[in-house]
Amino acid sequence: MNDHRRLGRELDLFDTDPLMGAGLPYWLPDGAAVRYALEEYVRDAERRAGYRHVYSPVLGKRELYEISGHWSHYGDDMFPPMELGGEQMLLRPSLCPHHALIYRARPHSYRELPFRMAELGGMYRSELSGVLGGLTRVRAIQLNDAHIFCTPDQVAEEASAALGLIHGAYDAMGIDAARYRLSLPGPGGKYVADPELWRRSAALLREVLDGSGVAYEAVEGEAAFYGPKIDVQITDPAGRESTLSTVQIDFHQPERFDLHYIGADGGKHRPVMVHRSVIGSLERAVAHLIEVHGGAFPAWLAPTQLVVLPVSDAETDRALELVRRCRDRGLRAELAAPDQGSLGARVRAARLVPYQAVIGPREAAAGLIALRLRDGRRLDPRPADEVLHLIGQPIASHSADLLDRAGRADTRLRERTAFPG
Template sequence: MSQSRPPVADPTPRVVVPAGTTAGAAVREAGLPGKGADAVVVVRDAEGQLRDLSWTPSADAAVEPVAANTPDGRAVIRHSCAHVLAQAVQQQFPEAKLGIGPPVRDGFYYDFDVERPFTPEDLRALEKRMKQIIKSSQRFSRRVLDSVEAAKAELKDEPFKLELVDLKSDVDTDEVMEVGGGELTVYDNLDPRSGDRIWGDLCRGPHLPTTKHIPAFALTRVAAAYWRGSEQNPQLQRIYGTAWESQEELDAYSERVAEAERRDHRKLGAELDLFSFPDELGSGLPVFHPKGGIIRREMENYSRRRHEESGYDFVNTPHITKGGLFHTSGHLPYYAETMFPPLSFEGEDYYLKAMNCPMHHLIFRSRGRSYRELPLRLFEFGAVYRYEKSGVVHGLTRARGFTMDDSHIYCTQEQAPGELRSLLAFVLDLLSDYGLSDFYLELSTRGDTGKFIGSDEEWAEATETLRQAAVDSGLELVPDPGGAAYYGPKISVQAKDAIGRSWQMSTIQVDFNHPKRFGLQYTAADGSRQQPVVLHRALFGSIERFFGVLTEHYAGAFPAWLAPVQVVGIPIADEHVEHLEQVAKALRERRVRVEVDTSDDRMQKKIRNHTTQKVPFMLLAGGKDVEAGAVSFRFRDGSQINGVPVDRAVELITEWIAGRENTSPSAESVRVEH
């Protein structure tokens, strides 16, 4: 298990920008690069604000140069590219009205109101026009608008921009961040020779010095998007793109995207006959086929065994409850928008269960509890249902019906720190058993909005308890302000998969509020009645989501201990079938999942079929193998070991599976010799 992230590089040295001098001039005077992947594209001032290189401070200012190949530098490149896209769209489609165009992870988008949806041919034409704009080296120039009235006059033909101007005073509105917060600013694209204004957009910036500082970009796709994310608003056309500090980085990103598409669990789920999403059931409601059911069962069985060994008690709770339970817990109204509408009968509103914790609290409260019972660890594979919006549902990783591997630990306040440390170690160890090993932690804390319940003192204590447990783990801890659950702070375990993507796995939360709301108590050693601390924990997040993550992590080539078919026997001819059936019988007695391919296909086609189905062990048998009482191993990577005695082959396979090896077996890794 990786215990740390890569070391953080030394901070970039600061540069002093003399009063009346541009930041760009100071950067050049300092000898910092102006071209290439490490070119300085903006600077960060003493308050942490990013500034254009054309920025001129009124007093000497120490700034931090920001290079193109940093997260902030890439964001500036992408936002500048979004402006180039918008310019190209309005040149190509003069009737187009502008929405917003922010940078996002690995790229950018821009929303447009146009008469018809964009086509692939439109994207190709827009890319060509964008390249012309970039090559012309237009200069990005910041201009402050004198007043709201001046902004409205200038933007009279842009209805969506006018709406943003009206929102200027609403400091909680995300769109205001796009237009400058405290002041309204426009970025003009100027002709490099004449200085004439070619195009402009309402925006807070910052931007690159010129369009020519966009080294590499690509438009990727088009989607429909509602203005400001509300279905009550007009539907716009959203063009997505990506931009990078070099062509090499763009090419590397494109390969990562292609590899992610090859690993897409929805595609592999169909190809490997693991699961499906029947239209008759509704969006986000998967069914698992027999092969997928085997993998799921093995995942659950191993987790169940590990929980039993660690002192958890298994419980079960219903799928539906009276609404009053969720009012007591606070999920109504705090969580109502992600719950399915109520079902009304017998004079009551019933809700599909969106979370298991309130029912676990009722189990704790069902009788008197003694301090001698604590910590009490309740565990359930509990089915829950959440109303995810249509645009958010994504295969198994964002479903509407799923099974949480949910546990709630009831302990004393003194037990909580030690319980958190052991809980975090348990989580990381179990995730490692499934083949994930590169972790970091995210600490989600209380924000300034009114969605959080409980006192400041309780939150401070819970947050510090979690923070210390995270620090004790030795893993990198990344802050997530405002990301806590409404009832308490949480730690999220982030795991990297085989191609470097981060996935949120386990969450651990400290809760002082639910015990109070549910009147949870235990009898302390001195006979007094005390309130327990509740630790919420979902290890996989959900079985479905973890299944999807593992499918993509392994590209469908599951470890042998999880594979639905662990061994397939492939006879060269019909007369060799009986020999392989005897081998299969010996393997089944060892509880190995094995099949013998007796189809009419030729041997080479059988090998291709089962390699495509990602079977970890293929056993081939011909006349010489039958005579010698042996089989030949064939592996997923095409490697082979010939003439292995049957008893030894059975032993090798069962040992490999029992050892829960997470790599694929091969001729190099499987040792035939005793």
């Protein structure tokens, strides 16, 4: 069974130190490469979908979270206030109050809505030490978060588009949702008291889910304090379920922060706030990826995408040249030199790397590369430019496959030609 806590340390992706504290893992270079690839992917996907990116502070005055409702509804999960210059400052438990202030800082017309604001930002939860573990339950969270400020008649379309971004990301990451949950308020919880707003929000989310065609179930007691949400659930190898991605509709915080836009009639109107996270927290996303793929990540996510293996010292200069060319193209390539062991041993050590480029005396003399794929396929030698194009295509397109369609067809043709019968 793949446990990310064990694998993550064995693969040198992350670790912890008691001096940093429980629930505060640090990222090693290979783990940082996976995390950075995810960040690049989601930022690019958001830009293409019309989002504008911002940065906001991880601290805020207590008054900010009193206005948002976090202090009264969520205070038990927040770190205690810090006294600073006669004011109480808090580590934020969420990004949405900050984004509401950013929206409020400038006037907005209905013509510029929907206004899609995104951030990969830190937030902090005062989790009890007994529930902390690996990357899935931590105290410092890097969240892929976004808030869409829109008119009431734009809400369903924006929430549906957010669900589409989630589906695309899951395809690229090679993961599946365990189930979709419509999370509703339950008895006894700390929820905003406005039954009409809850009814409107839940009806809109049902419309989105019904229109998406995915099966879902409504569950009471899982809503955010300010509104219902769509939760995209995942399961770990032990069958434990958690939420990775969310889409939420919020009528409450626009009211609390007195947000508005100027309508076609020249009057002030209240926007609706759609909260959404495509890949959730980077910590939980990477934990799930480790467990699903066992460290054999899709090529675009792999810490090392290509390892170059010269058969002997005589081919090392040619191998280093290939490594440099790969890095110039933005590929993550490393050299496995002959002094690291026999060729077989080096191939086995790089078993999780998507692509292995072997350069022997014949390849070096002819200016060719013998490419091996992680799934066991061996391609006949070909020029370096062709190899870089072949592996660059699925990486650039964020494909879960090691070769794109053209590459697979070309490989089959070459293999039939090289090995007839």
